Amino acid sequence: MLRIFIHRLLLGIATVAIVSGIIFAAVEALPGDACTAILQRDASGERLANCRRELGLDRPAATRYAEWAFGAVRGDLGISAHNNKPIASLVGDRLKNTLLLAGCSLALGIPLALFLGVLTGLRRDKFSDLALSTIAIFAMTIPEFVTATVLIFVFSIWLGWVPGIVTASASSPLSAFFPGIVLPVIVLTMVMTAHIMRTVRSSVIDVMSSDYVQMASLKGVPYWHIVFRHALPNALLPAINVIALTVGWLLGGVVVVEKVFNYPGLGHYMIDSISDRDLPVVQAIALIVAAAYVGVNLAADLLAMAFNPRLRTLKARSP
Amino acid sequence: MTGDVLIEVQNLSIGFTGRSGKLLPVLRNIDLGVRRGETVGIVGESGSGKSTLALAMMGYLKHGLRVISGQSVFDGRDLLTMPSRELQRIRGGKIALIPQNSGQSLSPNLRVGAQLTEALALHGKLAPSAFSARVIQLLQQVRLPDPEVIASRYPHELSGGQQQRVAIAMALAGEPEALLLDEPTTGLDVTTQAHILELLSDIAVRFDKAMIYVSHDLGAIARVCSRVVVMYAGEIVLDGDATTVLTNPGHPYARGLLASIPRRGNPDLPMALEGRPPPPGGAGPGCSFVDRCAIAEAPCRAERPGLQPLLAGGRVRCRLPERAESIPTKRDGKPASAGGSFGEPLVRLSNLAISYARQSLVDQLLGRKPQGVPTVDRVNIEIRQGEVIGLVGESGSGKSTILKAVAGLVGPASGEIAYDKSGALPATVEQRRPEQLREIQLIFQNPDESLNPRHTIGQILAQPLQLYFGLSGGALRERSIAILERVRLGAHYLDRLPSQLSGGEKQRVAIARAFAAEPKLLLCDEVTSALDVSVQAAVLDLLDQLRRDNGTTYIFVAHDLAVVRALSDRVAVLYQGRLCEIGPAAAVYSRPCHPYTEALLGAVLEPEPGARPILMAEDNMELSPPAKGCPFQRRCHRKVGSICESTTPPQRDAGAEHVIHCHIPIGELTSAQTVSALGNAGRPHVQ
Structure with missing residues (x-):
């Protein structure tokens, strides 16, 4: 178990290292650099050369990559080309906001999705299943900006219950985001719930028709006992991976939703940085998002292992 | 009582x-x-x-x-x-159930002990404090070694036999x-x-x-x-005491069923029961068996017979139970195509070793071979043109692995497979010449998985014909029909999909596809084990007929010794990927034989009342073959001593191409108790 954990951890670190190289190379390949961004129209001749010398951009790419990578490991992501502030604190604020948004959506969405998935799976082909499954398909297929717009129209313009956009700045304390965060959380919850619920539903249906559930019922085990003891521990395993993907998606910055609600999260900041040609920031965000994906998937694999005795213990029979 | x-x-x-x-x-x-x-x-x-x-x-x-x-x-x-x-x-x-597939019937997330405790708690005949002692007792009752260890295991950590024992213990738990x-x-x-x-x-x-x-x-x-009920198409057709039903049943279906079972001691092909039962709701107004019945008369079609009592006891659903007794229950002695003279050697496996061990990344970088004992090792078999060689052994014996290596699906770790006059066969399919690919065809165990469900039978047969012979249009159709007729299916099957066919028909299509390539060597991997006995007999008969007509060489892999006997000229017995014994079928199935062959033959169940199998050492889970010595050392009931663990057994020549790999001299292997004597010895001995 520990060996597997260390193995996976090393593999994860290697992945992030390779991704960091690709990100650096991609940004390097773009025309222009931090100095052209800072100097804008004045970026030519003597001034450009001076700026590059000052920022160390005249050195070979490998040296700069090494410097950037070691800095990133120490938590130093460089200086924003846009406003000369340390990227670590700029991105840190946004990351905190994104974590708040993701955390609220997950806290609401995961229990809801699991409950609905189990319910529809157990009530397969009955009215409640058909109704909820249809709603789920709608929630999944309608684009977020449509849902967002409709919700803003109904709840903030028409009913006036909650604000339609977030007005707090990126560095405000977390409490400042309430109640503006309510609508974006609802939009995100709708999309993710539908995905997880459908996975759970089909997995519950599979497990409930398995031989061991039939056996349990022929052993005289009461229905709810079968559901909670024999079926769900096995049926919920596939949900772990879908949840991991969802978490990765939420942490990667849900660009459209953040933009619509003016929520100062990572995705929003990423778009702003791209339009400002603030390449060091783009580079830093890309790295953080990649690391988050790798981390979440690692956590999901370990969770799956912890809950599935077949993965946890040694495979007993040779193939 | x-x-x-x-x-x-x-x-x-x-x-x-x-x-x-x-x-x-x-x-x-x-x-x-x-x-x-x-x-x-x-x-x-x-x-x-x-x-x-x-x-x-x-x-x-x-x-x-x-x-x-x-x-x-x-x-x-x-x-x-x-x-x-x-x-x-x-x-x-x-009333408790012992299910078919215990591996899938035990909840994978609960330890064996917990599942047994649950059964005890549900039917509350004991105080909870007594549960754990009772769990151990139950596991002992089903003769599991180390019950405490087993109770703490998850189902997937047990072997198939152990899982089945746990399921039996669970059924006994509620008393x-x-x-x-x-x-x-x-x-x-x-x-x-x-x-x-x-x-x-x-x-x-x-x-x-x-x-x-x-x-x-x-x-x-x-x-x-002690009593047997025979069912056919949703009806009870016969009910009587076991001896009568198994030896002289009063229903034509039961008699046909008995005749279709291949038997260990009989080298002949079993008799096929042609046709298939009516689908649910498809039975006519008369007897449901009428279309396959040898003694049916007009009134049998008109009125459904009732389940009437027999004079000798029991019940039968047949109008003519007396006449039914004229139908033979044993084969009429149609021998499989005679062995004897065969042509030049076609395939030669020399010192074949196959390993599934994967190279780790580090090994790949250092160019090291993977460590570990190979799955198949030291296999030497020569197969001559026109011969049928049977490979038998339990699961994990490497018989299918050898077949895959000949087919080019796995590469050998060492040794070579020489083919025809062209020398060593390239290891994998990609490296083989089109001619070699055409000449070596493989038929799989389960036609449901080997036939593409979205292709019609015509499309399935067209593939080899287009690929190897470039046929198209009318010629292609003509040839497809000719091939279908050779496997006793008609032209009207061309437009059907596999899902519209019965299991036996699907396997015939798979056979037809293999023969469409006009192979010299046909590899059969458990081709009848997914089929019902009556259908199996027909497929065996078909394979035998095709071999006689085309002079094709077969490598026939099966776990059922009686099936192998019915078709093969020579038989090779494998244990854990090592050859135990090889020789003419008649010689291998009699004395002298390898201790493993003896145990295998003894475990075969014949539909004879009172027959008792011999048992060999417990079905231990063996992770990998032993690195040294005899492959069978851990379960052998005739182990000589430490030499079995240290030295590879010598090849002992028992005459007439019959070779036994064992440390025991031929003379002693012959003189042991015979299997049939053991079979009648009442209580079997357990080593």
Whole structure:
């Protein structure tokens, strides 16, 4: 178990290292650099050369990559080309906001999705299943900006219950985001719930028709006992991976939703940085998002292992 | 001793609503009573309704099925109308199920001990403090070694035989009055099956329970049951004591079934029972067996015969039970195509070793070979043109692996496969020449998986014809029809999809596809083990016919020794990927033989009442073959001593191309007790 954990951890670190190289190379390949961004129209001749010398951009790419990578490991992501502030604190604020948004959506969405998935799976082909499954398909297929717009129209313009956009700045304390965060959380919850619920539903249906559930019922085990003891521990395993993907998606910055609600999260900041040609920031965000994906998937694999005795213990029979 | 009637099924009909909206019966007017202490076997082929009947006896209907008429009474009460709370008390507490596939019937997330404890708690005959002691006791009762260790394991950590024992212990936990066994040994190796059946018949005697044993395998039924019920197309067609049903049954179907079973001691091909049973709802107004019956008359088509009592005891659903006795139950002695003179060697496996061990990344970088003992090692077999060589052994014996290596699906780790005059065959399919690919064809075990479900039979057959012979248009169609006729299917099959065919027909299409390539060497991987016995006989007959017509060489892999016997000229016995014995079929199946062959032959179940298998050492889980010495050292009942662990056994020549790999000299191998003597020795000896 520990060996597997260390193995996976090393593999994860290697992945992030390779991704960091690709990100650096991609940004390097773009025309222009931090100095052209800072100097804008004045970026030519003597001034450009001076700026590059000052920022160390005249050195070979490998040296700069090494410097950037070691800095990133120490938590130093460089200086924003846009406003000369340390990227670590700029991105840190946004990351905190994104974590708040993701955390609220997950806290609401995961229990809801699991409950609905189990319910529809157990009530397969009955009215409640058909109704909820249809709603789920709608929630999944309608684009977020449509849902967002409709919700803003109904709840903030028409009913006036909650604000339609977030007005707090990126560095405000977390409490400042309430109640503006309510609508974006609802939009995100709708999309993710539908995905997880459908996975759970089909997995519950599979497990409930398995031989061991039939056996349990022929052993005289009461229905709810079968559901909670024999079926769900096995049926919920596939949900772990879908949840991991969802978490990765939420942490990667849900660009459209953040933009619509003016929520100062990572995705929003990423778009702003791209339009400002603030390449060091783009580079830093890309790295953080990649690391988050790798981390979440690692956590999901370990969770799956912890809950599935077949993965946890040694495979007993040779193939 | 048998007591009062415990289970009584009365005029039970169960059906499902078909796509046409019509109610299609799966069971029709079943009347069956089982007394306390009685052991009843229910036998029938797939689709006969035997499992549906067994589950109905527990008040359980599979999804989509419903009761059309009748009752399933247990101890005076109808289970099919009972409220679920009361049913829960009866299931497991009064009547318990031992399922077919225990590996899938035990919940994967719960330890064995926890699942047994659950069964104990549900049927509360014990105080909770006594549970753990009782769990150990139950595991001991089913003869599991180290019960404490087993109780702490998850189901997937046990071998197939151990899982089945746990399922039996679980059924015994509620101290039920009746045990229902649904194909409890299907899917287990023969040697493991022999152990489980031994345990079951012991339980039947010791605990005096009513036992209902459902199986397609008459051999297993013969081993355990005193009374046998034969089912066909959802009906009971015969009910009588085991000896009569298994030796001289009064129903044409039962007689045909007996004749279609290949037997260990008989080198002839079994007799096929042509045709197939009517689908649910497809039976006409008359007898359901009429289309396949040798003695059917006009009145048989007009009116459905009732289940009438026989003078000698038992019941039969046939108008002409006396005339039925004229149908032979043993083969008429049609021998498989004679062996004898064969041509030049076609395939030569020399020192073949195959390893599934994967190279780790580090090994790849350093160019090291993977560590570990190879799955298959030291295999030397020469196969001559026109010969059928059978490879037998239990699961994990490497027989399919060898076949895959010849087919080019796995590369050998060392040694070579020489083919025809061209020398060593390239290791993998990609490297082989088109001609070599055409000449070596493979037929798989399960036609459901080997035929593309979206291709018509015509498209399936067209592939080899287009690929190897460039046929198209009319010529292609003509050739496809000719090939279909050779496997005894007609031109009208061309436009059908595999899902519209029965299992036997699908396997014929798979055979037709292989023969479309006009192969020199045909590799058959368990080609009959997914089929019913009566269908199996027809497929064996077809394979034999095709071999005679085309002079094709076969490598025939099967776990069923009797099937191998019926078709093969020579037989190679494998254990853990090592050759134990090779020789002409008749020689291998008699004395002298390797101790493993002896155990395998002894474990074969013949549908003879009173036959008893010999048992070899417990079905231990063996992770990998031993690195040194004899592959069979850990389970051998005739182990000589430390030499078996240290030295590779010598090849001992038993004459006439018969070679045995064993440390015991030929003379001593001959002089041991014979298998048949052991078979009659009453209680088998367990080493």
